[in-house]
Amino acid sequence: QRHGIPLIFDEVVTGFRFAYGGAQEYYGVVPDLAAYGKIIGGGFPLAAVCGRREIMRAFDPRLEGTPDFVAQIGTLNGNPIAAVAGLATLAELRAPGVYQRLHRTGRALRDGLSEIVRKSGLAAQVIGETTVFDVVFTDRPVIDYRATLTANGAHLGTFNAECLRRGVVKGTSKIYVTLAHSDDDVARTLAVFAEAIEAVSRSGDAARA
Structure with missing residues (x-):
């Protein structure tokens, strides 16, 4: 102004x-x-x-x-x-409770993935809001687009591919949460995320945090 x-x-x-x-x-x-x-x-x-x-x-x-x-x-x-x-x-x-449910589902997924990444010891972090987020394979602060360029793209590719192999389809650079996701979907997706992160850890030269 x-x-x-x-x-x-x-x-x-x-x-x-x-x-x-x-x-x-x-x-x-x-x-x-x-x-x-x-x-x-x-x-x-x-x-x-x-x-x-x-x-x-x-x-x-x-x-x-x-x-x-x-x-x-x-x-x-x-x-x-x-x-x-x-x-x-x-x-x-506009239906009552729609966004509360959407954010509750997203929070469960995002926080669950954050905990999986933390326990793995990988140089990685989960960034984004509850309904749109992703894992970024860098331990540097991600505050803008340039910061994302420091991430390990090979690890993200492995993570995405391992998720896909197990039946979870995610965007190449974002995880989108929808109203269609149930509690069972969240539990299954987190189990797949854990296996995919483990696969990244085993991929050889995974940088440790």
């Missing part, structure tokens, strides 16, 4: 995962613009850019032909199936 620079949040990953109001609600910081991906459509091709009225008015078709107009086009704009899926998703997420 002091310098007149808009604050923009990329909420493609964090939107509706941290809270119904996304990272801005979770952290208590309201941006001038925010971008959301297909999570708002329950996985269907739907996205949104939201922002303050004085910024969003640039999309007003009545301004077309003026220097203040910004064109916004898309192949799937107004797709009815995606829109209906989006409404259903929002209704589901």
